[in-house]
Amino acid sequence: MKIRTALTLKNTCATATVFLICLTMIYVVSEHTRSRTFFHDLRGEAITKAHLFLQNQVDARTMQSIYLNNRRFINEVEVAVYTTDFHMLYHDAIQNDIIKEDRKMIDRILEEKEIEFYIGSYQALGMLYQFQGQHYIVTAAAYDGYGYHNLYELRRTLLLLFVIGLSLLVLVGYFLARSALKPIRDIVREAENITSSHLDRRLPVKNEKDELGELSTTFNALLNRLEVSFNSQKMFVSNVSHEMRTPLAALIAELDLALQKERTEQQYRAAMENALQDARRMNKLIDGLLNLAKADYQKEQIKMQDIRLDELLLDVREYVLKAHPDYTINLLFEQEDADDDRLITVTGNHYLLSIAFSNLMENNCKYSADKASFVQISYWDKWAIVRLSDAGIGMTDVEKQHLFTLFYRGEQEKQVEGHGIGMALSQKIISLHRGQIAVHSQQGEGTTLVVEPPHV
Structure with missing residues (x-):
């Protein structure tokens, strides 16, 4: 009905x-x-x-x-x-x-x-x-x-009035209901025209103060979020395809070149090393994409626990130095005389926070001539504060504006290996932990990244 x-x-x-x-x-x-x-x-x-x-x-x-x-x-x-x-x-x-x-x-x-x-x-x-x-x-x-x-005549008159009145009520009620529901029919017709190829269309809002206006406004806001998400997904797929194509094309080219004619053992070894390097690049890209997907989970889906930032950063420092022996990472624990360990303890996921801080440390080292990162831990009010500084090349205003944009690479992209995933991933992880991240940088004067998660 x-x-x-x-x-x-x-x-x-x-x-x-x-x-x-x-x-x-x-x-x-x-x-x-x-x-x-x-x-x-x-x-x-x-x-x-x-x-x-x-x-x-x-x-x-x-x-x-x-x-x-x-x-x-x-x-x-x-x-x-x-x-x-x-x-x-x-x-x-x-x-x-x-x-x-x-x-x-x-x-x-x-x-x-x-x-x-x-x-x-x-x-x-x-x-x-x-x-x-x-x-x-x-x-x-x-x-x-x-x-x-x-009294009999009155009874007949009242009965006749009831029959006539009931008939009029049915007709008037039908037309009133039809008139009242006309905006809903208009909304339904308009909603039927909204498809994946026409996500820019919106429902009409005649009166924002009535219930149908509130419904249309809420639905339009949902469409805005869906359009942004859909466009981001299309851009993500496009960028991933582009990023995956590069190492795959290099890998295929190396193997194809090695098979074109007989080569010496040293030449085959060099070809295999190049292919292995391309495979590692592709593996690193896939790992970054998987971690990015995990960072999109809802907070309720992730196991949270109390984590001391100093212990976490020591573990991350060891991991980064093991992967890159030529890097230098210096940790400085300010306010060590603090009696309350909770001031540098945060509630979060150990795995995700490790990824975020390792990306930030590696970013410092990659863009620094001495491949060094200087990390300071402190606290203020309800925030634990981690500052990661380098004495590198710094960033332009445009690079700072797009630093946390997925797959964005700065002017130094040809000099430094990467995929443009690390900084966007770090920001998502910090936001997931109700924290904030800021960047301070000048060209030629280095970069400082400030991470402020709330302490327990």
Whole structure:
């Protein structure tokens, strides 16, 4: 069932229920008013007849004759007059006797002064009537034919109104639901046109303050993120393909050249060494891409533990020097007299932080003439601070701006081997650990990288 149909049915049912309750209340109030009005008229008729009889203005035979003649044309009131000791003085039609008075009823009238009750569809009353200092019991009963006829007509009118009103409610509810849901249909039609080749399209936002406007705005923000992610993915695939093609092409060229003709053992060895170097470059590139993928994990997916930065950096220094014996890395632990080890302890993943700091140290050494990196550890406020400095060639403003861009290589790319992954990977890892990284560099004056992860 569509929302439009469901809204129409729900609104119609709810409104029809309220409408039916209102019509029912009108009918009940009308019935109550009819009943009270007729009891009032019945009381007046009973007093009039009793007064005429007790004053002897009209004899009993004449009054009975009038009653019997009127009963053929109108709903005449049947009146009876009794003494308080239940002796009947007058009765309009003893042969009919609608009320059928008994001693118990007389006693009740004497006790309550006046009673009202129904006998089938007849309304009746009994009252204590005083005339010339004496008390009499007067009863009266009649059928409110005119009132019941009006009530019947009212019931038919209300039923007709309910049927017509319900039909109008269905039509109005349908068109209102259709009108209210039109913006949603427009959103659906527009969303159907958004494909992978048209991610730049956005949903229309007519009113940012209503619910549909908020939905469209939120969806457009999602599309913005998807477009950025999709474009980044396409660029990533393109760059990876380019980076992978270079070592593969070099590897194929070396092997192809070695197989073109017979060569000496020394020439074959040189070709194999070149091929091995290209394979290592490709392996390093793949490792960097895998680590980059791990850095994209959510924090909840990564095992975290408390890590002392000084111990971590010592391990990283040993690893880097083992891989590059010609590098020099100096560690300086400032504020060693600090009593609280937590000031240089961070919560993080040991493997990822090791990769980040090893990349930063290698970057210092690669771009420094003496292949040295100077690392300082300190703390301030809620941050642990690691400064990695070199006395290298420094960077231009353009290079600093693109330093953390994936696959970006600076002006020295031909002089220094690399793939443009390390710095982008380091920044992702530091951000994953709720830290921040900044670069300070001048051409010819070296570079300082400042990493500030929060300590425990």
